[in-house]
Amino acid sequence: MTTTIAIDELSADCQTAGIAPEELSAIRRFAGRDEALFRRSVKRFLLGDPLTYVTNSCCVLGREFYVDRRVYRPSQNTEKLVRHALGLIDDGKRILDVGTGCGWIAITAQLEKPASIVWGVDIDHDAISVARHNAHRYGVEVTFVASDLLESLPAEPPDYVIANLPYGTPDSGRTYSINAHLPRIALYHPRGPFAAFTELLESIRARGWHPEVFVEAGSLGVDIIRSAIPAGVAWDLVRVDEKFAIVHAKVER
Numbered sequence: 072m073t074t075t076i077a078i079d080e081l082s083a084d085c086q087t088a089g090i091a092p093e094e095l096s097a098i099r100r101f102a103g104r105d106e107a108l109f110r111r112s113v114k115r116f117l118l119g120d121p122l123t124y125v126t127n128s129c130c131v132l133g134r135e136f137y138v139d140r141r142v143y144r145p146s147q148n149t150e151k152l153v154r155h156a157l158g159l160i161d162d163g164k165r166i167l168d169v170g171t172g173c174g175w176i177a178i179t180a181q182l183e184k185p186a187s188i189v190w191g192v193d194i195d196h197d198a199i200s201v202a203r204h205n206a207h208r209y210g211v212e213v214t215f216v217a218s219d220l221l222e223s224l225p226a227e228p229p230d231y232v233i234a235n236l237p238y239g240t241p242d243s244g245r246t247y248s249i250n251a252h253l254p255r256i257a258l259y260h261p262r263g264p265f266a267a268f269t270e271l272l273e274s275i276r277a278r279g280w281h282p283e284v285f286v287e288a289g290s291l292g293v294d295i296i297r298s299a300i301p302a303g304v305a306w307d308l309v310r311v312d313e314k315f316a317i318v319h320a321k322v323e324r
């Protein structure tokens with residue numbers, strides 16, 4: 072039996088096992104003609120591994136990025152943050168992506184605003200390796216730096232900061248089963264849901280910078296957001312839809 076026929080037959084079994092056609096096609100695309108890889112991937116998926124990690128691929132704003140278990144799985148919600156921010160940013164600016172994960176926000180910014188200078192930072196070295204790999208795949212010059220917020224960044228002030236920092240709670244794992252598979256550092260801050268944002272604003276102020284800052288706030292309540300924002304920061308809450316909001320902030324001079 073040729074590999075293709077074997078994979079076709081296995082695919083029919085998979086549909087019987089309840090794998091949806093689009094999930095199956097993603098696994099087939101990933102495995103190509105490698106029957107053993109196809110079998111392993113199907114098994115991982117049936118045992119509960121998210122499709123993104125099984126196929127090492129995630130599509131956001133129409134582009135595919137390499138992902139694995141070392142990094143957060145980009146979310147369709149974050150597309151709204153990036154679309155909104157890039158809609159307000161002119162080309163030729165300095166853009167900083169804080170908490171870059173697989174690097175997709177910084178890489179998208181560089182591709183959409185090619186005359187801009189873009190950095191991405193993440194506290195996690197593994198995330199920086201994945202982000203550099205993705206930048207290489209797209210042939211873009213984004214500077215990725217392992218850094219706790221702004222700590223290890225060069226002293227050039229950005230015009231814009233885009234950040235999807237952790238804003239979950241340990242409880243959100245009950246609502247979103249995917250959370251069980253994601254790096255904890257991507258999900259929670261031990262001091263509370265929006266503490267990473269407070270720290271980011273404080274570190275921007277400590278540097279004497281005044282960028283416009285776009286931060287994902289999901290469905291966090293306005294009281295939590297308000298209590299996280301230090302005095303002297305002007306901000307708006309942009310409600311994109313019922314379940315998704317963005318904070319647009321600026322540290323005042």
Ligand SMILES: C[S@@+](CC[C@H](N)C(=O)[O-])C[C@H]1O[C@@H](n2cnc3c(N)ncnc32)[C@H](O)[C@@H]1O
Nearest residue numbers: 143145170171172193194195219220235237257
């Ligand atoms: C929710 S994930 C977002 C990843 C990516 N921006 C995305 O949307 O797919 C949050 C990211 O922030 C990083 N992170 C957490 N605390 C950080 C800190 N203090 N400084 C820099 N990055 C941090 C995590 O390692 C993780 O990659």
